[in-house]
Amino acid sequence: MRSAEPPVDSTVTFTPIGRVESEFAGYAPSEEMRERPARIVLRPELAPGLMGLEAGQYILVLFHLHRATEYQLQLHPGHNPERPLRGVFATRSQYRPNGIGATVAQIRSVVDNMLDVTGLDAQDGSPVLDIKPYSAGFDHPPELSITN
């Protein structure tokens, strides 16, 4: 027997596991942000959860796009009117009904509750929701070739 499911529009609440420290406190293009170092500072009590993460490893960082307070259901990717209009779920836009960012970053160092990374396009102060090791097995469909 299945237990009763909550309604699909019920609220889900997460407590951030930490925050991003970045030199970018407002909008900047992802490409520019990803070239610069950033730091993820976890809540100190969660530091034991970093055991096993090492410099050089790639991680998937899930974060709240907290400064994107409105969403657009259809948009031109990259704010480029020459690109065809698309539904938000067919884009990586920050203007989403649930402002969740997902970026693969590379660890430069792990010290106590801090991860120094490159490749992260999260603005300063972004609440971090989760960190997972990037796994080619889970994250890269074998039949998908890399085009960009």
Ligand SMILES: C[S@@+](CC[C@H](N)C(=O)[O-])C[C@H]1O[C@@H](n2cnc3c(N)ncnc32)[C@H](O)[C@@H]1O
């Ligand atoms: C297009 S989103 C993509 C984010 C992530 N790579 C993804 O695919 O989910 C990247 C843009 O979001 C913006 N951004 C990053 N952190 C943000 C935040 N906390 N609030 C609002 N915008 C943010 C950045 O300035 C960047 O231009």
